[in-house]
Amino acid sequence: MILKGKAGPELADVRLDEGAKRLFPELSKSRIREIIDWGGCAVSGTMVRVASRQLKSGDEVVLGVMEPERYREFAYGKEELLYEDAEYLAVNKAAGLNCQRTPYQLKGTVEYAVTLYLKTLGILEPARVIHRLDRGTSGVMLFPKTRRAAAHISAELKEGRVEKVYWAVVAGQPGEDFWAVDAPIAKVAPSRYGVATPGKGARTLFRVLARGEGVALVEARPLTGRTHQIRVHLAHTGLPIIGDTVYGGAQAPRMMLHCRAMTFRGEDGREVAATAPVDRDFAAVCERYGIDSGSLDR
Template sequence: MILTARVTTEEAGMRLDDGAKALFPNLSKTEIRRIIDWGGCNVSQALVRVASRTLKEGDEIALGIMEASRCIDLVYRKEDLLYEDSDFIAVYKAAGFNTQRTPYQLKGTVEYAVDCYLKKLGLKEPARVIHRLDRGTSGVMFFPKNKRSATLISALLKEGKVDKTYWALVSGTPDRTGWRDDSPIGKLGKFKYGVAFGGKPASTIFTVLGEANGMTLVEAKPLTGRTHQIRVHLKHAGFPVVGDEAYGGAPAARMMLHCRSMRFTGPRGRIIEAVAPLDDDFAAAAPEVIENAPA
């Protein structure tokens, strides 16, 4: 939810936090300061993270209201990285974190944490989000360290020359060891997609990795990059991802979709690859299947 209000003569000259309290009396000063600190406050369409900012008459304040439970800081240290060289870093994105900033949040996103890491290296380059993982998805994310590398990997992604491998845990047992889904994908609602006539071309190759206790671990290789592509194609096949309740998946501690690895050819012809481990919730959901999965 986003709350908006315009500064009047009564609030003009006040600090941002004091003025916001006057304009939004149902919010506590503590809540307001948290929203400002976490990047959920805009003043006249510009992000402001300084509570002492002086307000002017006519300023429009917009506050993104996010549950306090989602305010979990995210920091990447050198030892946390999945890969690093002079051109790229690869990080592990945990389930429950946003890839990039939203109207409600900057701090606590992968984008912000990578930006802070690059600044600690002394780089003046921003964190460039060149591919995304859904909030509920975990796994590998690559970030370029410079504009040249950003141009390279963006082109490789567009041309389908980045090999991406996902693991998905689904309910049920497919009657085949693998299949390919070329069904087009279209937008069905504000946050929902599905197989749709006239949708954008989409292709995913699926391989069964193991089965146990009514669940199956499936490897997914998306050949295109449509929003929710793997989730939609698995639902279309009759095997929605466990924990993906938006697409009919069985309830679980998290959505069991994980970007296991990414691989591509770097700027000097060298193969660049990063592999991400499974978290405890994913591993515990079907230990018998995971134990026999390929390394």
């Protein structure tokens, strides 16, 4: 929920948290301060994280009020990284987290947590987000440590030279163990995409890893990088992802889509590779439908 208000002459020189309380009396001052601290407040179009900042007459104050469960502060330690060298690091993004800042959230994002880790290494620049995972998707996220590394991996992604492997638990049984979907994708609603013409070309390779009771564990290898590509291609073939209610999937604790691995070559030719284990909810859904947990150790 987004709240907007304008400071009148009576709020000139008043602290931001006090002024916001007067503009939005339905919120407590402690909640307002929390929103400000988490990067959820903008004053005249600029994010402000200092509650004591003084307002000016005419300032537009905008607050992004998120559900309490979205406020999850966390940080990465060295032991939690999937991969690290002098140029790159990889983390296992949890389902339910935003991978990067939004206009109304800075803390509690993967980007912010990685920025905090980089500071412990003496790297003062913010984390560079060079690829994204949907909020409901878990798994490998790669971050470059330098501008040169960022330019290299960005070029590799653009040219399709980064191998990406996803796992998905889908409803239904694929008719084949191996298949490909080559179908254009276009935006069909404000937060929804679909196979449509005209659209951007999209190709995904699929194979069955295991079959369960009315479901299958599927590996997906997207050869292009369209928004919601795997989700849309699976739904298009009648195999919606469990938990992906946007595209017809059944309710579940989370969307059962996981970026299992990413691999590419560094500028010097070395292999950079990261593999992410699945979380408890993903494993539990597999077990519930009779998919052998051994399938998750491949």
